[in-house]
Amino acid sequence: MVRCPKCAVEIDLDEDEVEEGEILNCPECEAELEVVQTHPVHLNVISEDEDEEEAETEGDDGDMRDQALEDEEEDLEE
Numbered sequence: 001m002v003r004c005p006k007c008a009v010e011i012d013l014d015e016d017e018v019e020e021g022e023i024l025n026c027p028e029c030e031a032e033l034e035v036v037q038t039h040p041v042h043l044n045v046i047s048e049d050e051d052e053e054e055a056e057t058e059g060d061d062g063d064m065r066d067q068a069l070e071d072e073e074e075d076l077e078e
């Protein structure tokens, strides 16, 4: 079992199915992860756009809150 180095979620990954240099997306935080080693698998977060993300976050903040509220409402209905 491999864990995302960014959010630590468990990623169901077979070390025989990946190759060094392969790029994966974390299913939880959607970070781009590069396979830097196999046997055992070791992942590195690719964070080249980190500065841009910070700038975008200011504008997207309201949208993200709205989406979180919608998710909560759906949970309550169930």
Ligand SMILES: [Zn+2]
Binding pocket: 004, 005, 006, 007, 008, 009, 026, 027, 028, 029, 030, 031
């Ligand atoms: Zn993650």
